[in-house]
Amino acid sequence: KFNTNVGQHILKNPGVAEAIVQKANLKPSDTVLEVGPGTGNLTVRILEKAKKVIAVELDPRMAAELTKRVQGKPEQKRLEVLLGDVIKTELPHFDVCISNTPYQISSPLVFKLLALPNPPRTSILMFQREFALRLTARPGDALYCRLSVNAQFWAKITHVMKVGKNNFKPPPQVESSVIRIEPKMGSERPGVSWDEWDGMLRICFVRRSRTMRASWMGSKEVLAMVERNYRVWCAMNDVALDETPVGEDDEMEIDAAPEEEEEWGGIMDEDGVDDIPAFFKEEQQRIAREAGSKTKSKKKKTRVAELVREKIRKVLEDVTELADKRAGKCDENDFLRLLFAFNEEGIHFA
Ligand code: SAM
Numbered sequence: 001k002f003n004t005n006v007g008q009h010i011l012k013n014p015g016v017a018e019a020i021v022q023k024a025n026l027k028p029s030d031t032v033l034e035v036g037p038g039t040g041n042l043t044v045r046i047l048e049k050a051k052k053v054i055a056v057e058l059d060p061r062m063a064a065e066l067t068k069r070v071q072g073k074p075e076q077k078r079l080e081v082l083l084g085d086v087i088k089t090e091l092p093h094f095d096v097c098i099s100n101t102p103y104q105i106s107s108p109l110v111f112k113l114l115a116l117p118n119p120p121r122t123s124i125l126m127f128q129r130e131f132a133l134r135l136t137a138r139p140g141d142a143l144y145c146r147l148s149v150n151a152q153f154w155a156k157i158t159h160v161m162k163v164g165k166n167n168f169k170p171p172p173q174v175e176s177s178v179i180r181i182e183p184k185m186g187s188e189r190p191g192v193s194w195d196e197w198d199g200m201l202r203i204c205f206v207r208r209s210r211t212m213r214a215s216w217m218g219s220k221e222v223l224a225m226v227e228r229n230y231r232v233w234c235a236m237n238d239v240a241l242d243e244t245p246v247g248e249d250d251e252m253e254i255d256a257a258p259e260e261e262e263e264w265g266g267i268m269d270e271d272g273v274d275d276i277p278a279f280f281k282e283e284q285q286r287i288a289r290e291a292g293s294k295t296k297s298k299k300k301k302t303r304v305a306e307l308v309r310e311k312i313r314k315v316l317e318d319v320t321e322l323a324d325k326r327a328g329k330c331d332e333n334d335f336l337r338l339l340f341a342f343n344e345e346g347i348h349f350a
Contacts, residue, residue, distance in 0.1 A: 011100055021098065026046070028050070036099060054091075162176070213317075315341040
């Protein structure tokens with residue numbers, strides 16, 4: 001009956017459902033987004049506490065069952081069911097998000113919630129235990145990754161409770177945890193562009209166990225992408241570029257294909273565990289494609305490439321002194337210093 005390919009693990013323990021809704025501290029005036037309502041075990045409880053529920057469900061059979069569950073009841077008109085993939089759905093405003101999350105969309109859901117111009121006050125989300133630990137991991141922890149840095153940069157993340165697999169029907173293969181995400185608001189919200197910050201972190205964390213020097217200067221793709229971004233910035237700021245060809249062999253072939261398996265392999269971390277392998281694989285392919293797309297044919301290497309390389313060296317070695325540090329050990333302040341230093345050199349990531 002349940003399709004576990006789309007993460008259909010229904011909460012069968014009413015105590016857990018009750019606790020999740022209670023942890024959201026709902027106000028009677030709240031509009032709540034519920035991701036993946038399934039048969040509505042959480043939905044009916046949220047409707048008791050909030051003004052309105054917007055429930056986004058991928059599976060039409062589940063959506064129909066949920067609609068039937070409230071049919072003819074007073075709460076029917078306070079429930080709006082949107083059929084579709086929440087990641088692709090344009091979301092109306094809501095105050096709180098509650099979800100027993102289909103695990104396949106954990107990472108994109110967190111990023112979607114955090115990137116909203118007007119993010120929800122609180123999100124109470126059930127995740128796989130390991131994903132929850134990644135969200136809360138600190139520098140140096142085995143599970144510290146781009147997700148940890150990003151999530152903690154934009155929000156306060158707390159572990160709310162552990163939930164064993166036998167609370168679900170059918171039980172998933174792994175244990176779960178409920179976490180709370182409270183986005184930083186107002187003056188607490190970092191005055192940094194989301195895309196720039198994430199764009200820089202993507203490069204730092206292609207492999208978190210690499211030194212910054214290796215991540216930034218040891219990959220043709222990254223160097224080509226930084227050069228391309230620098231050229232855009234120069235064009236926008238009327239900075240002239242020295243296009244004199246350089247090097248004995250002044251032809252440089254830049255390929256869109258991965259340079260070597262070790263470098264651009266499908267996993268992000270040295271321990272071989274990924275949040276969502278397909279998601280990051282797509283990201284890595286995108287980076288490689290972007291780097292290669294404009295420069296795929298034989299291209300003359302000019303002084304600009306040298307200049308960009310020197311700028312990166314200066315940022316890593318002289319300004320931030322992070323060249324020998326590994327991304328997995330860098331904290332938020334290190335990444336902030338890095339971004340500001342790159343920006344000072346006219347290097348941007350969005
Ligand atoms: N909320 C219910 C509960 O706690 O008993 C069901 C949770 S079940 C873990 C996840 C639900 O999300 C399923 O009903 C599934 O069909 C739905 N779903 C899966 N992928 C989705 C997506 N991309 N967008 C919206 N809903 C999705």
